[in-house]
Amino acid sequence: ICLSKFCSPKKIGPCAMISLVGKKIKSFFPELGSILKTFKEKKCFLMTQASSDLNFSFLVTEEDADKIVEELHTICFGGISKDSLLGDSWQDLYHKPEEDFPKNFYSSYWWYKKSRDLSFLMKEKDCLYVYDKETVKQRFSSLKKLRAVSRINYAIKANHNDEILSLLYEEGSSFDCVSMDEVLCLKKLFPEITPPRIVFTPNFAPLREYKEALEFGCIVTLDNLYLLEKHGSVFAGKEIFLRFDPGSGRGHHQYVQTAGKKSKFGISLASLGDVHKLVKKYDIRVVGLHAHTGSGILDPENWKETAVLLAKLAKEFEEIRFINLGGGFGVPDNSFQKPLDIKKLDDLLYQVSLDYPFFQFWIEPGRFLVAEAGVLLLKVTQLKKKEDKNFVGVASGMNSLIRPSLYGAYHEIVNLDWLESSEFLRVDVVGPICESGDVLGYDRSLAKETSEGDILLVSNAGAYGRVMASYYNQREPAQEFVL
Numbered sequence: 001i002c003l004s005k006f007c008s009p010k011k012i013g014p015c016a017m018i019s020l021v022g023k024k025i026k027s028f029f030p031e032l033g034s035i036l037k038t039f040k041e042k043k044c045f046l047m048t049q050a051s052s053d054l055n056f057s058f059l060v061t062e063e064d065a066d067k068i069v070e071e072l073h074t075i076c077f078g079g080i081s082k083d084s085l086l087g088d089s090w091q092d093l094y095h096k097p098e099e100d101f102p103k104n105f106y107s108s109y110w111w112y113k114k115s116r117d118l119s120f121l122m123k124e125k126d127c128l129y130v131y132d133k134e135t136v137k138q139r140f141s142s143l144k145k146l147r148a149v150s151r152i153n154y155a156i157k158a159n160h161n162d163e164i165l166s167l168l169y170e171e172g173s174s175f176d177c178v179s180m181d182e183v184l185c186l187k188k189l190f191p192e193i194t195p196p197r198i199v200f201t202p203n204f205a206p207l208r209e210y211k212e213a214l215e216f217g218c219i220v221t222l223d224n225l226y227l228l229e230k231h232g233s234v235f236a237g238k239e240i241f242l243r244f245d246p247g248s249g250r251g252h253h254q255y256v257q258t259a260g261k262k263s264k265f266g267i268s269l270a271s272l273g274d275v276h277k278l279v280k281k282y283d284i285r286v287v288g289l290h291a292h293t294g295s296g297i298l299d300p301e302n303w304k305e306t307a308v309l310l311a312k313l314a315k316e317f318e319e320i321r322f323i324n325l326g327g328g329f330g331v332p333d334n335s336f337q338k339p340l341d342i343k344k345l346d347d348l349l350y351q352v353s354l355d356y357p358f359f360q361f362w363i364e365p366g367r368f369l370v371a372e373a374g375v376l377l378l379k380v381t382q383l384k385k386k387e388d389k390n391f392v393g394v395a396s397g398m399n400s401l402i403r404p405s406l407y408g409a410y411h412e413i414v415n416l417d418w419l420e421s422s423e424f425l426r427v428d429v430v431g432p433i434c435e436s437g438d439v440l441g442y443d444r445s446l447a448k449e450t451s452e453g454d455i456l457l458v459s460n461a462g463a464y465g466r467v468m469a470s471y472y473n474q475r476e477p478a479q480e481f482v483l
């Protein structure tokens, strides 16, 4: 209230303060170069240096804090053996591993209830993705209850397993595709599908694919004016959707934030004038507007903001009937994150829909529908101890699940054979790929009894897991099984 007399303050949160603490902290400044690099891809709102010369602090988003601290520790203390210089860490002194997993913590998870089936499936296998259809169904029905949303387009890039697609098809979902091969996959699986049930939303795809999609009768979304400037005749007289860049992106990692000047997605709001000229020139009918800010978002305000922005923008066009709010609906990665508040999302979107009753609002979720429905099961291959560091090796790593290596994504890992264990060991869970980054989880609490042949379960692996797998090192990635 006081500040608003002088400027327009904005509340940012939730945030975390990270402090480098030590006597004569200024003498550490020459080292800051590499430390500041850590912040290159993360938001840093403020830096402060205490006049006491005892600390130097950074204000960051709460979401980024753990990862940044981990990186800072590696920069500041990596390579220093604990015994030679440092005492016990805070973790060593105060952390009780059993608190990570209070008894019955997992009992509500589908895979806990079906752990026997999972063990059975792994009898002759080293690694396997297992999906639970019931969970997908539940997630779909929770989104179906959103009063403002008239259509759900499942983003099949998240998981295009046949049985999952069939389930969602039967449940009445429509689909979002980003390549013609994704479209053909649906066409093959559901020969009777009505083409407008598929939205084609590619990015920098060859022109041929747009032609094929139009010919097939999909709804086509353009996210680049180049297509109209250079190839306007392809779209002449057609109904299309336009994808706009709402200006700033969100998401669990820089790589999945799909808006803002530096992002390759969407048409800039600043080029609205050119849009109008080109649309007029080729007699194109813009019937839908689209925006997608990013992936792994847990704040319901995101879709409200998108809805309001696009609904206002729609006034600039004559024939808009549809507003596609994109996907990005996140799921909690760990027990500290709160799930997306669907009730709040419903209230927020419903309010917008009352303000703009002439539009149909669509969403295109991927992760939300399938992430928690999937687990990756991995057999323990070898254990290793190097000084005070423990490693547990498993039969497949970044070749099956690249998310931890690519985004530093956190996936809960438990030993399925020792779910009730009360004694834990801190370990890095590593795969068999010849890359130092082939780590599925750093510094995890695993049952002390963990041994060769045990089955480790990696949770929330149903989205962007198998679909992003590779044959790197000529290691076949985990196959899939649907319960």
Ligand code: LLP
Residues within 6 Å of the ligand: 155, 158, 176, 201, 256, 258, 292, 294, 295, 296, 326, 327, 328, 329, 364, 365, 366, 367, 368, 403, 463, 464
């Ligand atoms: N719509 C558009 C235009 C998209 O680009 C995406 C995802 C979605 C919908 C679905 O987003 P979702 O609801 O699944 O967050 N590989 C990354 C995620 C990349 C998402 C790409 N676009 C990951 O593993 O986190």
